[in-house]
Amino acid sequence: MCGIVGYIGGRSAWPIIVKGLQRLEYRGYDSAGIAVIDDGALRVNKCRGKVADLLNLVRSQPIGGTIGIGHTRWATHGEPNDVNAHPHVSMNGHFVVVHNGIIENYREIKARLAEKGYTFKSQTDTEVLANLIECLYIEQGLTAEQAIKAALRKVIGAYGLGIMCVDESGLLFGARKGSPLAVGVGEGEFFLASDATPIAEHTDKIIYLDDEQVVTLSRDGYYVSNLADDHLDPVISHIDFAVDNIDKGGYEHYMLKEIHEQPNSVADTMRGRVNPQTRTISLGGIADVLPRLVKARRIIIVACGTSYHAGLVGEYLFEQFARVNVEVEYASEFRYRDPIITPDDVIIAVSQSGETADTLAAIRMAKQKGALVLGICNVVGSSIARDTDAGIYTHAGPEIGVASTKAFTAQVTVLTMMAFLLGRKRGALSQERYEQLVESLLRVPDMIGRVLQDEAHIRDVSKAYQLAQNAIYLGRGYLYPVALEGALKLKEISYIHAEGYPAAEMKHGPIALIDNCMPVFVLAAHDMYYDKIVNNIQEVKARKGQVIAIVTRGDSEISKMADYVIEIPECDEALLPLVAVVPLQLISYDVAVMRGCNVDQPRNLAKSVTVE
Numbered sequence: 001m002c003g004i005v006g007y008i009g010g011r012s013a014w015p016i017i018v019k020g021l022q023r024l025e026y027r028g029y030d031s032a033g034i035a036v037i038d039d040g041a042l043r044v045n046k047c048r049g050k051v052a053d054l055l056n057l058v059r060s061q062p063i064g065g066t067i068g069i070g071h072t073r074w075a076t077h078g079e080p081n082d083v084n085a086h087p088h089v090s091m092n093g094h095f096v097v098v099h100n101g102i103i104e105n106y107r108e109i110k111a112r113l114a115e116k117g118y119t120f121k122s123q124t125d126t127e128v129l130a131n132l133i134e135c136l137y138i139e140q141g142l143t144a145e146q147a148i149k150a151a152l153r154k155v156i157g158a159y160g161l162g163i164m165c166v167d168e169s170g171l172l173f174g175a176r177k178g179s180p181l182a183v184g185v186g187e188g189e190f191f192l193a194s195d196a197t198p199i200a201e202h203t204d205k206i207i208y209l210d211d212e213q214v215v216t217l218s219r220d221g222y223y224v225s226n227l228a229d230d231h232l233d234p235v236i237s238h239i240d241f242a243v244d245n246i247d248k249g250g251y252e253h254y255m256l257k258e259i260h261e262q263p264n265s266v267a268d269t270m271r272g273r274v275n276p277q278t279r280t281i282s283l284g285g286i287a288d289v290l291p292r293l294v295k296a297r298r299i300i301i302v303a304c305g306t307s308y309h310a311g312l313v314g315e316y317l318f319e320q321f322a323r324v325n326v327e328v329e330y331a332s333e334f335r336y337r338d339p340i341i342t343p344d345d346v347i348i349a350v351s352q353s354g355e356t357a358d359t360l361a362a363i364r365m366a367k368q369k370g371a372l373v374l375g376i377c378n379v380v381g382s383s384i385a386r387d388t389d390a391g392i393y394t395h396a397g398p399e400i401g402v403a404s405t406k407a408f409t410a411q412v413t414v415l416t417m418m419a420f421l422l423g424r425k426r427g428a429l430s431q432e433r434y435e436q437l438v439e440s441l442l443r444v445p446d447m448i449g450r451v452l453q454d455e456a457h458i459r460d461v462s463k464a465y466q467l468a469q470n471a472i473y474l475g476r477g478y479l480y481p482v483a484l485e486g487a488l489k490l491k492e493i494s495y496i497h498a499e500g501y502p503a504a505e506m507k508h509g510p511i512a513l514i515d516n517c518m519p520v521f522v523l524a525a526h527d528m529y530y531d532k533i534v535n536n537i538q539e540v541k542a543r544k545g546q547v548i549a550i551v552t553r554g555d556s557e558i559s560k561m562a563d564y565v566i567e568i569p570e571c572d573e574a575l576l577p578l579v580a581v582v583p584l585q586l587i588s589y590d591v592a593v594m595r596g597c598n599v600d601q602p603r604n605l606a607k608s609v610t611v612e
């Protein structure tokens with residue numbers, strides 16, 4: 001949830017670190033800080049607020065130094081303030097630490113350190129860790145690297161760490177367990193970062209550290225080892241996106257850019273997998289395990305948030321086309337429920353970041369129980385991608401806006417490809433129907449493009465609801481998960497209370513909320529539920545609710561009843577989620593902007609939730 005950047009090399013460290021923190025700010029943005037060692041002296045600047053506030057601070061007191069670490073925070077222990085902001089310096093000033101994760105046994109460690117005379121300035125678990133490292137360093141006469149490893153052997157919890165020791169100022173240390181950390185390998189310079197985005201503009205060579213690995217960086221090279229002190233030979237991977245992908249590209253916000261990228265990102269998700277000539281699908285990432293997937297007794301999709309909504313679409317797809325039992329579970333519930341899992345089950349973890357703590361824990365548990373575990377992730381080299389038996393990358397490109405948009409359509413695209421392929425392999429889909437579906441899927445990027453052309457009309461509709469206090473989203477079948485996703489998008493970035501329901505559920509309670517102030521967004525495209533959803537619209541109108549209907553182009557019936565209609569192109573019912581979600585994303589965006597909200601960094605949220 002927090003972002004870490006580190007640099008060692010020949011250039012001035014602070015501009016590189018601050019720029020890196022700006023790239024990582026989507027991970028957490030309640031405080032920021034930087035520590036640099038300049039001529040043997042440690043300089044620390046940190047403050048509550050955004051990286052821009054830190055930049056003002058640093059600019060007013062320029063600092064030198066070619067080694068440093070920085071942090072952008074999403075508070076776990078202690079409120080966001082200047083003192084709790086990272087980096088944290090150990091009591092005697094030997095070590096300085098930035099940390100992403102939670103040290104679960106920090107209270108016990110703190111008590112033991114207090115008995116030895118250690119005092120603490122902050123309420124954070126990180127300061128406890130800094131002091132533990134220092135205590136071991138002094139008491140046992142260890143090197144900095146040895147002291148870090150000795151301390152990490154004592155902690156329980158998750159960490160991505162950047163550490164410097166003032167006495168060994170030619171070395172920069174990193175360590176990970178549970179929270180991601182990568183090393184950028186440049187020419188005579190090295191970078192540490194929570195993900196590839198701050199590294200990409202400096203080098204395309206990257207090492208993704210594994211759990212319980214420690215890296216020691218000098219200007220001459222890197223040395224990776226584990227907590228048992230064994231030397232390891234890490235794999236160097238290549239960053240697979242261009243720096244342009246992590247800029248706003250002329251858009252006012254990342255979210256708007258990412259919404260507009262969807263015709264391309266969905267095409268990218270299909271690239272090399274859906275063959276337009278043969279009208280077939282081939283999924284290299286799961287080719288080896290396909291026979292086991294085909295024979296699966298049950299598929300369990302685990303995810304959180306938007307990815308969970310994508311999973312719900314997957315449930316409809318797998319059941320309809322592959323005729324296999326599917327359950328979709330919130331990872332946070334699934335992991336603790338001691339669910340009944342057998343080796344005939346296949347677990348599919350869906351996650352944009354690939355770092356979501358609950359999803360990661362859920363797949364580890366399922367693996368132990370012998371299930372085949374697959375991943376659908378966007379971030380290459382992420383923990384979930386590496387901890388699964390096989391998987392499919394969504395290839396949507398970096399998603400920086402905290403509100404997930406293009407990741408959702410990419411995830412649904414992967415699930416759609418899987419369902420069609422599995423349907424064919426299980427004999428549940430005829431060759432003819434399979435080919436028709438593949439053809440329709442190939443048309444989706446174009447359909448999304450056509451929805452985006454209607455942006456001005458969608459903005460006009462949004463204007464009418466910028467002052468709303470509540471909203472209801474209704475859908476049926478494939479469009480029910482889209483209703484949930486629409487409501488989540490609105491609430492997370494505009495802070496309007498919004499709920500999604502299966503339209504038929506309205507009568508069982510939510511209808512009591514409907515009056516002339518209640519906007520009701522109804523997903524009412526042409527599908528098998530059309531007549532039923534028309535009835536639901538009438539029920540809302542009879543209670544004077546405001547209806548904003550997402551309809552199939554040319555629909556004349558609903559436009560007579562609804563207050564506003566937004567048209568989407570006619571498409572196969574199973575592909576509707578990919579198209580119908582787009583106007584809802586735009587409405588949330590427009591309303592949030594009109595309300596003056598920080599669209600890309602909504603309050604209290606962080607992009608990747610690496611704590612449970």
Ligand code: M6R
Pocket residue numbers: 304305306307308350351352353354355356359402403404405488489492607608609
């Ligand atoms: O990285 P993940 O897909 O695992 O993240 C799961 C949720 O935290 C995420 O989808 C969240 O709900 C989005 N910010 C919503 O827009």
